[in-house]
Amino acid sequence: MSTENRTTMLERLAELEAEHDKALAGGGPKYVDRHRARGKLAARERVELLLDQDSPFLELSPLAAWGSDYPVGASLVTGIGVIEGTECVITANDPTVRGGASNPWTLKKALRANEIALTNRLPLVNLVESGGADLPSQKEIFIPGGALFRDLTRLSAAGIPTVAVVFGNSTAGGAYVPGMSDHVIMVKERSKVFLGGPPLVKMATGEESDDESLGGADMHARVSGLADYFAPDEPGALRTARRVVARLNWRKQGPAPAAGYDPPRYDEDELLDIVPADLRTPFDPRDVIARVVDGSEFDEFKPLYGPSLATGWARVHGYPVGILANAQGVLFSAESQKAAQFIQLANQRDIPLLFLHNTTGYMVGREYEQGGIIKHGAMMINAVSNSRVPHISVLMGASYGAGHYGMCGRAYDPRFLFAWPSAKSAVMGPTQLAGVLTIVARQSAAARGLPFDEEAAAGLRAMVEQQIESESLPMFLSGRLYDDGVIDPRDTRTVLGVCLSAVHSAPVEGARGGFGVFRM
Known part of the structure; x- marks a missing residue:
């Protein structure tokens, strides 16, 4: 194990923590103090009270908007957590950042959370307090923003519950979040849900009105019927939300994990030592696999054929997985053909696939072009594209060129994609x-x-x-939501466990044929 590798990784983790702290800070002390002075909980405090005690919360896209003109985190907290024993996707507006107004990155982040809920059949709980669109950027929000409401109706139509807990403003287009949710909880003298507030109503109709009679919680609970539950305060609203989820009687449709399993035989802390500071230096992904999978047991498939791609079977937290891990960076014809066969096998057996990236792409040069690298790389990409079992990708090192595609990059719809601080991704180095x-x-x-x-x-x-x-650096890519977060390597097993549990909320079924034409 390398001290230099560990030092470099710890430095990158410190940089990552500093950027995460920006998201945790919300709108800054002035606006956080103002929010608390009103007797309100912070967004992450609401999430914490909603979740089962001591249960994990996998935050998603915490670096959204990094490197843009908007605050890191995009004024929205999203993630997966357990409520009354049920895994849910949770979103929470951060009203300390411009009143929780949505900017273009807020929208992208919310749509990604909706996608995760729909694809994995996870109930969606929205903790709402937002002034609607950040008006100076409305041109980038208004037209694509309609997808938020479309998603709520599609989730409901698919039988996936949606819950809205309204803590403050939910106005204009934002009023449709409770309007299109299955279950709506409002807070006494706090919730304000209307298409147009008093000033707009005055301008449009000449009518004089006040917040409470126009869109308050009491009115919606007694008169309009928009509120299903009326809570006296924020903690009461969150207790009610927990009871709503408890009464969903939600059942997973995928197979359960093995009843008993052993932890890895090697220390997860050693994951800091594995990736070289210079990604041109190869490393053995089996060292990573041994510190992530149950009992460090990895049954390798075709170990002597196409050796720069390791493929094989394992379990993570009791869930079976097929693993594809880049061993020496470059993908040759043999590796591509091996991958295609392995992906087909996983689909026959209904086993999710885990892609561990460290690839510079497919090999180039006269010998390899004449040997058919294009058609063999296309075979691998075809298999990845048409595979139907859940895919999870982790970028450990390089993920360049078409190798990024063949290893199930973002454009190939992995259920989840995370990066280590050591990762890099671009068209080439x-x-x-x-x-x-x-x-x-x-x-x-x-x-x-x-x-x-x-x-x-x-x-x-x-x-x-x-x-x-x-x-090509992970914070830049994560800021654009090209992954679901940059994670500490030591947390990889835990993150994978949460993700595998989430994907098994939906049926796990592979493709039976239907891979298109493989060019031989």
Whole structure:
């Protein structure tokens, strides 16, 4: 195990924690203090009271909006937690950030949470306190924002319960969140749910009105019927929400995990030592697998064929998984064909797939092109694309080029995708990309009979390398919701356990044929 690797990983984890702290800070001390002075709970305090005591909460997309003009976290908390023994997707507006108003990243984050609820058949609980759209960015929110309400109706139509707990404002378009939820809880003298507030009503109709008669909790509980439950205060609303979930009588449709299983035989803390600071240095993913799977038992499939991709069977927290893990970075024809066969086997057996990324992509060069690398890589991507068992991806190191696709990157709809702080993802490595641009520019100059400015090219190459390097880092990608979060490697087994439990809320069924044409 490497001290240098550990030092580098700990440094990256410290940087990650500093960015997470920005999300935890909400709108800053001024607005947090104002919120508390009104007798209100913070967003994460609401979540904590909602969850079963001492149960885990897997927060999703905590770095949303990182690197943008909007606050880290995008004024919304989302995640998976257990309420009265039932796993649920939970969203909570953070009203200390611009009154909980939604910006473009808030919308993307909320839509991702809805997608997770629908795909995995998880009840959805929305803890609502939002002033609606952040109006200066309405052009980026209004049209795609309608999908939020569409999702609520589709969840309900699919028999997946939706619960709205309204703690404050839920106005304009936001009024449709309780309006389209199956179960609605409002708080006395706090909830304000209306399509148009008193000023808008005055402007539109000339009518004089007040918040309470127009959209207060008491009115909705007694007159309009929008409120199903009337709570005296915030803790009471959260207790009611817990009882609502308890009465759902929710049952998982996937198979249960094995009744008993052993923890890994190797210390999870050693996961900090494995990934090299320089991702060009290979590492053995079996060292990761041994510290993640039950009993460190991994039954490898075709270990001597296509050795730069390890494939095999294991269990995580009692759930069976098929694992594909990049061993030496590059994917050759043999690895691609092995992966396609393995994915088909997992689908025949209805076993979820876990992809552990550390790949520079598919091999290039005359020998490999003539050997059919394109059609063999296409075979692997075809198998991943048409596989129907749940997929979970973890980016440990590099995830470049079409290798990112073949290993089930974001565009291939894994149920969950997480990254380690050591991960990088881009069309290719920064040095290679900048070098390609230089070669193309030199050839272009020669074709036109012009001199090539080596000094200017060197400056451009350095600038491009720096840009691609910064844009391939996990915080940049996580800020754009290209993953569901950057996690501490030591938490990988726990995160996978939560995710596997969540995917088994829905039936786990593989594709029987239907893989399209494999080009042989």
